[in-house]
Amino acid sequence: MTVCEFRHEAGRAHDRLAARLETAMEGLPELVQDVTGLPLPTDPPLVVRLVTLRQWRRALQTHHDHLLRREVRRTRMTLLQVLRAARWQKKVRRYRLSRWIQVAAQTVGDRDGRPQVLAIADALHHTGTTDAGLIKLLGHELTHVAQHQAGGGFALDAANLRLLVVRHRPDGAVQDYWGLTEGHAMWSEEEITQRRLGRAVPFGDGEDTEVGRRERERYADGVYREWIDGYETAGDWARHVIEERGLEAFNRIWSLPILCPTEGEIRAPDSYLAYLDRHVTRSDARPDIGALVKKAFLADGQPPITQP
Numbered sequence: 001m002t003v004c005e006f007r008h009e010a011g012r013a014h015d016r017l018a019a020r021l022e023t024a025m026e027g028l029p030e031l032v033q034d035v036t037g038l039p040l041p042t043d044p045p046l047v048v049r050l051v052t053l054r055q056w057r058r059a060l061q062t063h064h065d066h067l068l069r070r071e072v073r074r075t076r077m078t079l080l081q082v083l084r085a086a087r088w089q090k091k092v093r094r095y096r097l098s099r100w101i102q103v104a105a106q107t108v109g110d111r112d113g114r115p116q117v118l119a120i121a122d123a124l125h126h127t128g129t130t131d132a133g134l135i136k137l138l139g140h141e142l143t144h145v146a147q148h149q150a151g152g153g154f155a156l157d158a159a160n161l162r163l164l165v166v167r168h169r170p171d172g173a174v175q176d177y178w179g180l181t182e183g184h185a186m187w188s189e190e191e192i193t194q195r196r197l198g199r200a201v202p203f204g205d206g207e208d209t210e211v212g213r214r215e216r217e218r219y220a221d222g223v224y225r226e227w228i229d230g231y232e233t234a235g236d237w238a239r240h241v242i243e244e245r246g247l248e249a250f251n252r253i254w255s256l257p258i259l260c261p262t263e264g265e266i267r268a269p270d271s272y273l274a275y276l277d278r279h280v281t282r283s284d285a286r287p288d289i290g291a292l293v294k295k296a297f298l299a300d301g302q303p304p305i306t307q308p
Contacts, residue, residue, distance in 0.1 A: 186235025
């Protein structure tokens with residue numbers, strides 16, 4: 001049985017929500033592992049926190065600072081590049097914080113870089129998230145933790161840094177780590193709700209409060225629709241690849257970064273299947289091919305990057 005530590009840090013006003021989250025968590029880590037075929041951390045155990053907006057903002061800044069420091073060490077940025085990257089990171093964080101109503105939960109690293117799931121009490125309350133919606137949301141975020149555990153965090157970190165650095169395949173094609181990680185989590189959450197509830201759960205299944213409606217109206221723009229479309233397209237890609245090639249072949253991606261798709265391949269999944277077949281077949285024929293590819297093309301187990 002997977003140990004999961006739940007921490008209610010959002011105050012007595014959210015006691016009822018905390019109890020609902022604990023109920024939603026029952027058996028969920030095991031289900032996530034069964035669906036994805038990926039492990040969740042056990043030592044130290046997975047942590048899920050119910051937090052306020054202020055706590056989420058602090059945790060997000062800690063997470064971004066940790067990612068930036070590690071990227072600076074790994075790529076040996078110049079002082080000017082560091083300053084430019086820090087300004088850009090702050091801009092991205094400010095944009096994300098302004099749209100807190102759309103987040104509800106997020107997987108971020110703690111001070112030691114270990115992944116933790118933050119459920120944002122204010123967002124869950126003001127969007128009227130149902131019990132089914134909590135299962136969907138937690139299933140999505142626990143899948144991100146499993147992705148981190150399976151690949152040492154490189155894919156999830158690359159997705160979080162996608163607006164700061166660009167990662168390429170050896171042939172120069174730009175990799176889409178956001179599409180990879182979010183598409184896989186979209187596929188997983190649907191499988192989880194189908195198994196647990198017998199149905200898929202749509203986006204926004206709850207009833208907004210007045211605050212929730214006002215916040216949604218502020219950002220009910222083309223960017224939001226494009227954001228939703230991106231999730232759905234990535235989810236369709238992951239489902240197509242898994243249905244056509246199987247979960248075991250898909251999960252090779254987490255240990256072999258060269259398999260990360262491009263944005264074009266996510267929009268045209270069959271083109272990715274051909275790419276996957278070439279590389280997985282080579283790996284099966286030569287068990288050492290993964291290590292050879294990493295040694296030849298990747299730095300510290302991660303794809304080459306460039307700065308925008």
